[in-house]
Amino acid sequence: MTAADHGASTRGAQERIERLSRSVWRIAVPVYTLPPFDHTNAYLIVDAGVAVLVDPGSAESAALDLLDEALRRAGSPRLSQVVITHSHPDHVDGVGPVLARTAEPAVAVHALEADRLPPEWPRALVAEGDTTKVGEVTLSYLHTPGHSPGHLTIVVTEPDGAIIALAGDLVAAEGSVWVGLPDGDMAQYLTSLKRIVATGAGLVGAGHGPAIRSVESRLAEMADHRLERERQVVGALADSSLTARQITEKVYPPLPQPVLELAVKSVEAHLVKLEGEARVRRTDSLVGTSESTYTLA
Missing domain, CATH: 1.10.10 (Arc Repressor Mutant, subunit A)
Structure with a gap:
């Protein structure tokens, strides 16, 4: 690699790795996914030398290198667990190679998504109300179906009380997310949006695109978009x-x-x-x- 290539690579990583809070890092992993996006967000939750990784969406070497760079920037913590919000390929394709690096070599997943994973992957089933500690940070799991049956939202509570919700493909800072058969349930989706707001999160990490900082207004906007489409369907x-x-x-x-x-x-x-x-x-x-x-x- 030339010096120019290295500089371009470093700039690319800088653009794709973002520290959202004291303990949460966003990694925009390049993947093939639904337009207009060209990436899936993986997240690192890091505290006290330990890290949990959410939604490693690609097994490509460039994606794994990006993960390594994010871990380095976060202080080279020990990777203790992999968690997935749901089982769609653009969120789980990197799980296999990452599991080999983890202290707990099983993917944390809701039971309704577990059977969709490759059979050789060990699973650690999590459900509504379960919690995990990462140093002094608490992860709580919400079952938030709508985009997929076993979709999870990971609610991160930091020691100072700040709350970050990692909501996968339920939300997007811009545009909309896909809710369609056979996996999608529109009634559940609208309920799940309300549940995310009810967490009191001051920031929501989306499955694709930037984080959402005006949580209540943005999620209300997303619900209104669906209800307007519903009115159009009825009108038709x-x-x-x-x-x-x-x-x-x-x-x-x-x-x-x-x-x-x-x-x-x-x-x-x-x-x-x-x-x-x-x-x-x-x-x-x-x-x-x-x-x-x-x-x-």
Whole structure:
């Protein structure tokens, strides 16, 4: 590597590693994920020479080098545990090589996500209300489904009382996150946003993009976005019975095919919520298929 290459590499690491608080570091790991993002955030929680790593999303050498650099900047703590918010590939693909480095070689995961992991990975199941100590820092686990069934939010309480919530793919500082079938549940998602606000966190670490510092207003904005889309779905059914795909084509602008398919799955999640609230109903017996036709109840 030339001196120029080393300088560019150092600048890249500086841009991708951010200290958010006394104990929490954000590492923007380059991965293939949903646009507009080109990275997944891994997090280090560090205190008293010990570290927990959340969501190592890539096994590529560049990503592992970035993790090593973050550990070095954090004082070279002993890596004691790997935790994942949920099992989607862009959050777990780096778990395998990282487990080999940990003092506790098992990935902490909710039971509803555990069976989605490679069978050779040992698991340490965590559930709502469980806690872990990292030095004087306390990690508490909230079960916050909506994006995926066993999604966890890790609530970090520092010795001075500061609270940071690491909320994975439930939140984003800009734009929206994907909530769609089969993993997504729109009603649970909206409830989970309220639960994150209720933690009193002054900062929320997102799965992608920068941290959220105006927590209550930003999460209210995200909920309002979903409720506005819900109103559009209901409005599309005002005059006729439609499938999820037909609704999508009415309420979204023209989309590239891969993005359109994701939008259809998101509209399906809205329809499942509305059906559960007896606000829409199916007009056929094609339960569980994307070809079902819906009308207002």
